[in-house]
Amino acid sequence: MRISAKIMAENIKANLAKQSTQLMNTEIQMSTGKRINKPSDDPTGMGKVLDYRTTQQAISQYRANITDANTRIQYTESVLGQINDFVDQAKNIASDTQGGDGASLAQEVDTIRKQILDLTNSKYNNKYIFSGNRSDTPPFDSTPPYAYNGDSGSHQVIVGQGIGVQIKTDGSQMFVDGSDNLFQVLDNLKTALNTDPVDSAAVQSAVDPLDRISKRLQQAQSGMATTYQSLENTDNHWNNFSNAVETMRQNVEDADLTQTAIDMQVQQTSYQTLLQTAAKVIQPSLVNFLS
Helix, strand or coil: CCCCHHHHHHHHHHHHHHHHHHHHHHHHHHHHCECCCCHHHCHHHHHHHHHHHHHHHHHHHHHHHHHHHHHHHHHHHHHHHHHHHHHHHHHHHHHCCCCCCHHHHHHHHHHHHHHHHHHHCCEECCEECCECCCCCCCCECCCCCCCECCCCCEEEEEEECCEEEEEECEHHHHHCCCCCCHHHHHHHHHHHHHCCCCCHHHHHCCHHHHHHHHHHHHHHHHHHHHHHHHHHHHHHHHHHHHHHHHHHHHHHHECCHHHHHHHHHHHHHHHHHHHHHHHHHCCHHHHHHHC
16 A cells, blocks of 8 residues: 555654654753653652652651750750759858858858749740740749749650650759748748858758759759750651652652663654654655645
């Protein structure tokens, strides 16, 4: 059967369109670096890519939560350290008053109490860090009996799907424990120092509660250090998992640029060859018509 010029022209036209589209897609892959640039390129692969991106978004949020939590812990540990330094100063005063002026030492203790109260009102992200869940409320009254206004709640950090880590923020556990109310102990110490003569027995009685409070603060710092390390380990896990997910996404979505460059060269050569063949087979007038 004789093939008409019209059929031959249509076949060449279809092949030119096919190779032109293929070459254009390859050029897009080269420019974007991606094998999948629209869902129709690989519907199944695009579904996987979307899943990988969703997973990466969740991981990014978990890691951001961890970073914020660790910054909070470092800040809280620093505040506790400063408070403990003041407690040690008061304990030193209570341990040895020989040769000191009672009234001057009493003023020093009063200054220590005020500085500690200021520190217990510290905020992180504009929230009180020692008020439990009542973080909009200052934790302690500034006057006797220095009542605690917070609750026993903790700050929760979401580090995974359905997984939370608690950061202790209950100031009553740290600064008040039965009769060992830090602020009241300092007030009693101040009163004992202000007597004339100094009530040495009452002054000495402040040493043990101050020592117990100091140990509680150290325990709180130690607990936060443990939580910090746990969060660091979790962050390392998410970092490794994120790298694995990114590798899987790249394997599905990204183009092999070396192979893509070779493919583009082959396709360009093939396209040019087809044009030259068409020019030889089809009459110039028909080629002009097609163009």
